[in-house]
Amino acid sequence: MRASRLVTLLLLLQNRGRLTARQLADELEVSVRTVYRDVEALAAAGIPLYGEAGHAGGYRLVDGYRTRLTGLTADEAQAAFLAALPGTAAELGLGEALATARLKLRAALPAELRAHADRIQERFLLDAPGWYGDADRTPHLTAVADAVWARRALLLRYRRWRAPEEISRRVEPYGLVLKAGRWYLVAGGPSGIRTYRVDQILELTCLGEEFTLPPGFSLPAYWTAHLADFHSRLHTGHALVRLTPEGARRLGVPPEGAWTRARIPIESLDHAHGEFLRLGTDVEVLEPPELRTRLAATARTLAARYAG
Incomplete structure (x- = not known):
C-alpha cells in the first residue's frame, strides 16, 4: 500500500510541479506527518526532490527529472479503457485505479500532449444516462464483473417480465454491456446465450466453476446481432x-x-x-x-x- 502511495506522490509532483505538504496530504488522503515520512523515503531512494520554505513553498522535483515508473497494473489497464466514463469505472470498483491510471498516463506524455489532454478533460464530458428517472440500482454489478473477468459460473435469482416472474438459473457470464445508462449481462445458460438486466438480479451466488467461451464468440458481434433482432421485433x-x-x-x-x-x-x-x-x-x-x-x-x- 505504501509503495503505491509513494509512486502516486512522485507522479503528482511530476504532473503538477510544486505542491505543499498539505496539498499532497489531501490528494493522498493521509496526514501531513505521513507526507513528510514519504518524502524522506523518496529522497533516500535517490529521487531528486527538495522542499522550499515560506508562503509560496512546497515540494518539487529537480527541473528536467521525469520518472520512467509509469507501467500500469492490471486494474489500472482495465480502468484506462473506461477513462471516458469515470462513473462507470466507479460502478465496477475501479474508481481509485482509474485515478492512478490517469496520473500515470499523463506523466508518460510529452509536455505538449499533456497540455492537450488537459484541454480535453476541461472541455468535454460524457454523461451517458438519460435525464429522466433515477439511475438503476445495481448492487450485484461488482460481483458480476468479477465473475466475467474470472470466467466463473453464477447462480442467479432473477426477475423477468413474463411468468414465472422469478427464476433461478445457472449461467456462464460472457460479458457486460452498458447501454443508455443500464447494465446488461450476456451469459450462456440452459437455453443458449441470453441477455439479463443486472438491476433485475435479485440474488447472486458465485459457484467457483470455471468455464470457457464458446468457439468464435465475440461480445461486440453478439450485441450487434442482439440489437438488430430487438429492433426487428420491436415494430410489428x-x-x-x-x-x-x-x-x-x-x-x-x-x-x-x-x-x-x-x-x-x-x-x-x-x-x-x-x-x-x-x-x-x-x-x-x-x-x-x-x-x-x-x-x-x-x-x-x-x-x-x-x-x-
Whole structure:
C-alpha cells in the first residue's frame, strides 16, 4: 500500500510541479506527518526532490527529472479503457485505479500532449444516462464483473417480465454491456446465450466453476446481432396518421402542407396509444381502427374529467 502511495506522490509532483505538504496530504488522503515520512523515503531512494520554505513553498522535483515508473497494473489497464466514463469505472470498483491510471498516463506524455489532454478533460464530458428517472440500482454489478473477468459460473435469482416472474438459473457470464445508462449481462445458460438486466438480479451466488467461451464468440458481434433482432421485433405493425406541421416535425416526417399523411411503424397498440397521446392535437390516427377507438375513448375521458 505504501509503495503505491509513494509512486502516486512522485507522479503528482511530476504532473503538477510544486505542491505543499498539505496539498499532497489531501490528494493522498493521509496526514501531513505521513507526507513528510514519504518524502524522506523518496529522497533516500535517490529521487531528486527538495522542499522550499515560506508562503509560496512546497515540494518539487529537480527541473528536467521525469520518472520512467509509469507501467500500469492490471486494474489500472482495465480502468484506462473506461477513462471516458469515470462513473462507470466507479460502478465496477475501479474508481481509485482509474485515478492512478490517469496520473500515470499523463506523466508518460510529452509536455505538449499533456497540455492537450488537459484541454480535453476541461472541455468535454460524457454523461451517458438519460435525464429522466433515477439511475438503476445495481448492487450485484461488482460481483458480476468479477465473475466475467474470472470466467466463473453464477447462480442467479432473477426477475423477468413474463411468468414465472422469478427464476433461478445457472449461467456462464460472457460479458457486460452498458447501454443508455443500464447494465446488461450476456451469459450462456440452459437455453443458449441470453441477455439479463443486472438491476433485475435479485440474488447472486458465485459457484467457483470455471468455464470457457464458446468457439468464435465475440461480445461486440453478439450485441450487434442482439440489437438488430430487438429492433426487428420491436415494430410489428403500422399506423396511418394525419399530422400537423408540428406533429410531422416531432416525428421526423417531411411536412406536406397543413396536414401530412404518413404510415408510422408501431411496437404495439399499448405503446402506440401512449406515444400518440403525447402529440396531443398534432396527430389524428386513421388506422388501425382499434387504436383510433382507444384514443377516442381516452379523449372523451379526459374531456369529461376536465369539464368541471
